[in-house]
Amino acid sequence: MDYFVLVIAAIFVNNIVLAQYLGNCPFVGTSKESSVAMGMGLAVVFVATLAAVITWCVQKFLLAPNNLGYLQTITFILVIAALVQFVEMFLKKVIPPLYKSLGIFLPLITTNCAVLGIAIICQREEFTLIETILFSIASGVGFLLALVVLASIRERLDLAHVPVSLKGTPLALILAGLMSLAFFAFKGMAS
Amino acid sequence: MSRLWKEFSKGLWKDLPPFKLVLGLCPVLAVTKTADNGLGMGLAVIFVLTMSNMLVSMIRKLIPTKVRIACFIVVAASLVVCVELLMQAYAYPLYLQLGIFVPLIVVNCIILGRAEAFASKNPVYLAVADGLGMGIGFTISLTFLGSIRELFGYGTLFGTQIMGDWFQPVTFMVEAPGAFVCLGLILAGMNALTNWQRKSKGLEAIEGPVHDCKTCGMCATKPGA
Numbered sequence: 001m002d003y004f005v006l007v008i009a010a011i012f013v014n015n016i017v018l019a020q021y022l023g024n025c026p027f028v029g030t031s032k033e034s035s036v037a038m039g040m041g042l043a044v045v046f047v048a049t050l051a052a053v054i055t056w057c058v059q060k061f062l063l064a065p066n067n068l069g070y071l072q073t074i075t076f077i078l079v080i081a082a083l084v085q086f087v088e089m090f091l092k093k094v095i096p097p098l099y100k101s102l103g104i105f106l107p108l109i110t111t112n113c114a115v116l117g118i119a120i121i122c123q124r125e126e127f128t129l130i131e132t133i134l135f136s137i138a139s140g141v142g143f144l145l146a147l148v149v150l151a152s153i154r155e156r157l158d159l160a161h162v163p164v165s166l167k168g169t170p171l172a173l174i175l176a177g178l179m180s181l182a183f184f185a186f187k188g189m190a191s
Numbered sequence: 192m193s194r195l196w197k198e199f200s201k202g203l204w205k206d207l208p209p210f211k212l213v214l215g216l217c218p219v220l221a222v223t224k225t226a227d228n229g230l231g232m233g234l235a236v237i238f239v240l241t242m243s244n245m246l247v248s249m250i251r252k253l254i255p256t257k258v259r260i261a262c263f264i265v266v267a268a269s270l271v272v273c274v275e276l277l278m279q280a281y282a283y284p285l286y287l288q289l290g291i292f293v294p295l296i297v298v299n300c301i302i303l304g305r306a307e308a309f310a311s312k313n314p315v316y317l318a319v320a321d322g323l324g325m326g327i328g329f330t331i332s333l334t335f336l337g338s339i340r341e342l343f344g345y346g347t348l349f350g351t352q353i354m355g356d357w358f359q360p361v362t363f364m365v366e367a368p369g370a371f372v373c374l375g376l377i378l379a380g381m382n383a384l385t386n387w388q389r390k391s392k393g394l395e396a397i398e399g400p401v402h403d404c405k406t407c408g409m410c411a412t413k414p415g416a
Contacts, residue, residue, distance in 0.1 A: 019367050021221035025300055028216065070276060073294040074268040081264055110264075111298045113217050120291050163379075165386055167398045169213055170379035177371030184368060 003134055010138035013189055016114055017146045018180040023114030027147055028172050030105070037151035041144030043105040045137065047087060048115045051080045052136035055119040056129060076119050084110045114143055150176060195320050198313075202324030208301050209332045209374075210381050215301040218292050219333060220370040226349050229337030231285045232292065233330025235278070237323065239270045239296055240305060244322030246270075247310040254311070263306040264297070271297040301325060340364045340373060 016022050023044070030040040055076050063069055088106045091099035109115055118139050122132045153175055162171060206212055209219045215236075222232045246266050254262045275293055278286040286293060296302065305325055310318040341347055344365030346354035363369045386396040 021217050021367065021370065022295075024216035024220060025214070028213070070272065073275065073297060074265070074272050076294075077264055077268050077297050081261060110260075111300060111303060113295045113298045116298050117291060117295060120294055124291065164396045164398060165382035166379045170375045170382065173371050173375030173378065177368045177375060180371055181363075181368040184366065 003131070006131060007134055007138040008189070010135050011142040011145065012183060012186040015142045015146060015180075015183050016118070016139045017143055018176065018183045020117070022117040023112050023143055026108060026112055026114075027143075027150070027176070028169055030108075031147055031151040031154055031172060034148055034151040034155060037147045038144075039101050040105045040108075041140075041147045043102045043109060044112065044114060044143050045140030046102070047080075047084060047106070047109050048118045048140045048143075049133065049136045050087065051083055051115050052119050052122050052132050053129070054083060055079055056122060056127075056132045059123055072120070072123065076116060080115055080119070081110045114139070146176075146179065149179065195316065198317050199320040199324040202321065202326070202328040203331070204328070206325070206328075207332060208325055208329045209336075210377060212301075212304075213378070214304055215299045215329070216374070217295065218299060219336065220367075220374060221292050222289055223333055223337040223340055223370065224344070224365045225341040225347075226334050226337040228285070228288050229333035229335075230330065231282065232289055233326070233333045235274050235289075235293065236296060236299065236301070236329050237326030239267065239274060240302055240326040240329075241319055241322035242270050243267050243302055244305055244310040244318040245315055247306045248313060248315045248318035251311045259311060260303070260307070263303055263311075267302045267306070268297045301329065336373060336377065340369060344369065 010016075014020055017024065017027050026040055026044075031037050058075060058079060059072065063071060063075060068075075084106055088099075088103065091103065091106075118136050121139075122135060125135075127135060150172065154172060157171065157175075166174075202208065204211075208214050209216065218232055218236075223229045243263070243266050247263055250262070271294060274296065275286075278289075278293060305322060309321050313321070338348055341349075342353060343361045344363075346352060346358045346360055361369075364373065382398075389396060
C-alpha cells in the first residue's frame with residue numbers, strides 16, 4: 001500500500017515538472033511534436049531509473065562507508081554522464097531500433113536536471129532500493145505524462161491565431177502554468 | 192577595453208540569460224518564491240559561472256576536443272561542491288531554502304553553455320567578463336521575478352511589508368502555476384518590447400527566441416558531432 005501511495009504521489013501529486021520544477025529545459029524545448037515528446041519522455045524514464053539505482057549503490061557502498069558524503073554532487077554527475085555514454089553505445093550495438101528512436105535524446109539527458117534531481121531526492125528522502133526503483137520509474141512517467149500532454153496541446157495551438165509576441169516559448173510556459181494548476185488539484189491526496 | 196565592456200554588458204540586456212536566451216529555467220522557476228532566495232541563488236551562480244569560465248578558458252588548449260564536455264562538467268561540479276560547502280558554513284538558512292537546487296547548479300545549461308560557446312574559444316580576461324556579465328544578468332532576472340512573486344504572493348519585498356492591510360495575498364503567485372505563468376508573461380513582454388522597437392525602425396514583427404536544447408551545448412557530446 002505504501003508503495004502504491006509512493007508511485008501515485010510521484011506521478012501526480014509531486015509531478016517532477018509541474019510541481020517540483022525539474023527538467024524544464026527539455027520540457028519546453030522538446031514539446032513541439034508529440035512523437036518527439038514521447039521519445040524524450042521514454043529516454044528520461046529509462047535513464048533516470050538506471051541512474052537512480054546506480055547512484056543509490058554508489059552512495060550506499062562507496063560514499064557512505066568512506067565518509068565522503070560531500071562528494072555526492074560531483075560523483076553523481078560523473079556517474080550519470082558515463083552511464084549515458086554507455087547506454088548510448090549499448091543501444092547502438094544491441095538494440096538498433098530502440099537506438100534509432102531514443103538515440104538523439106540521450107546526449108541531452110546528461111544535463112537534464114530531472115535525472116540528477118531524482119537521484120538526489122532519493123538520497124535526501126533516504127529511500128530503500130525498492131522505493132528508489134519505484135520512485136524513479138514513477139517520476140519518469142510523471143515527466144513523460146506532462147511532456148506528452150503539453151506537446152499535444154501545442155500541436156493544436158499551431159493552428160490558432162495568437163499574438164505574435166506570445167507565440168512559442170511564452171505560450172508554452174503559460175500552458176504549463178495552467179497544467180500545473182490542474183495538477184494542483186491532486187495536492188492533499190497523498191503526501 | 193571596448194571588447195571587454197562588450198562581452199560584459201551583453202549578459203545584462205542583449206543576451207539576458209533566462210529572458211532572452213531562455214536558458215536555465217529550473218532554478219528561475221523554483222527558487223523565485225521570494226526576492227531573497229532569487230538573489231541568493233543568483234550570487235551562487237555568479238560565483239560558479241565566473242570561476243568555471245575562467246578555469247575552462249585557462250585549460251582550453253590542454254583539453255582534447257572529444258572529451259571537452261566531460262572536462263567542463265568536472266570543472267563545474269567541483270565548483271558547485273565548493274559553493275555547497277561554503278553555503279553550509281556561512282549561509283545555512285539559505286542553503287535549506289534552496290534545497291536540491293544548489294547541487295543542481297551543475298546541470299544548469301548556462302554554465303555548460305557558456306563554457307562550450309564562449310570560454311573554450313576566448314582568452315581568460317574575456318571569459319571572466321562574459322561569466323560576470325551573464326551571472327549578474329541572471330541574478331537581476333531572478334531577483335526581478337522573485338520580487339514580483341513575493342510582492343503579490345505575500346505582500347512583502349525582501350521580507351518587508353509593502354502592501355497595506357487591504358491586501359489579500361494571491362497565493363497562486365508563490366505556488367508552481369504562478370511561477371510558470373509569470374515567466375511566460377515576462378517572456379511575452381520581452382518579445383513585445385523587441386517587436387515594438389523593430390516596428391519603430393520599420394521592420395516586421397518576429398517571433399521570440401525559440402527555446403531549443405541546442406543552446407545548452409550538450410548536443411556536442413554526441414560522438415561524431
